[in-house]
Amino acid sequence: MPAGDVLNQKQIQANLLELPEWRYGLGALRTALRCESSATALDLLSTIGGLAQETDHHPDVDWRYDTLFVTLTSHDAGGRVTARDVTLARAISTQAQAAGATPRPELLRTVEIAIDTDAPEAISDVWRTALGYKRREDGSLTDPYGRGPAIWFQETQSPNVNRLHVDVTVPFSESASTLDSLASVGATLDHDHAPMWVVASDAQGNRLCISTEAGRGD
Template sequence: MAANDVLTRAQIDAELASLPHWRYRLGGLAAVLKCPTSAAALELFATIGAMAQAANHHPDVDWRYDTLFVTLTSHDAGSKVTARDAALATAISAAAVRAGATAHPELLRAVEIALDSDDYAAIAPVWAAALGFKAGESDDLLDPSGRLPNIWFQETQTPNPNRFHFDIHVPASEAQGVLAAVEAAGATLDHANAPAFVIATDAQGNRLCICTEEGRDGA
């Protein structure tokens, strides 16, 4: 397999079987690595940077005190997972073990802003121009710098009166715990589209969706 080859979902799942630190999320591989100290986290950050330079393939890394949030995707392959991502994830995991880091997939969250629309093609250019976003898949917009939440236009012939809602992406392995906490906090849950997503409605009628990698990315 060539390094630039986009992996199928079955191939991604096969790679993840040997990558316990990592989860599949929104077209990328993601991990949360908690180190023994802040200094150890910085050292691991530097190690990841050196490996990325050597591989000419660069992950997004967010350093927060003793914890690194790492995301791998191949932008030149349409922001998909390729063999390069799996290879670098393997190397990062080995470095994390040497650094004494532990994985915390329960901390993985990614937020999309979803907008109900019965004709998203008519409005997407406005949002792209205003935000400086680029087209991703046919129905979403992405921040080229990866800093801001994606916008996903949820096509529906019956848009909700409150058309905006958050899509909260969590690993499927963590979804039941998140859903239980949301329900305990007072939301009602609609499981009709599970495991792709569960619609949560708060006491005032506001909606959000708890989404997993079994959703659009798994199609």
């Protein structure tokens, strides 16, 4: 890992001022780019692949018909954001603009499943084995290919009756509209931990959290 290559949150946010197409969440730079057609999206995907090869720095790209979801971290820096990610983000934005792609940050969603437990070590291996996931240093489980939602264990001596809940991370800039939409369909909202997360409950008491990058440290 190059010395001084990893960026802290203040540095990341400073760079994002010059990257309006990008958002920071769950330790990564992210964008969604909608193209004029699936063929245009595929061409842009190929262009991004070429940039990755030229820089020897490879993003995760999910192609969905006319839309590309791009995630940037540096694997050799422990999955953190580095100056190389910012450089590649700038290059991708330039090529996306040339291709006529439209940034759609409101489409960004990252889903995690949280499990309330008083003994994470007693259940972690079952979930890891069933899903084919790998264990991270913090004890959470992730799909090595980035296809499925991460699993993390919320350790508590008084697990909730509904032990599983979903964490949905959205850009802070998009969170207000998401919460308004939830309220409009009958969700009860608990803002005690806002803006980091807001707990939403449905009419049967099932919970989910709308999380953002706001208020979090490095």
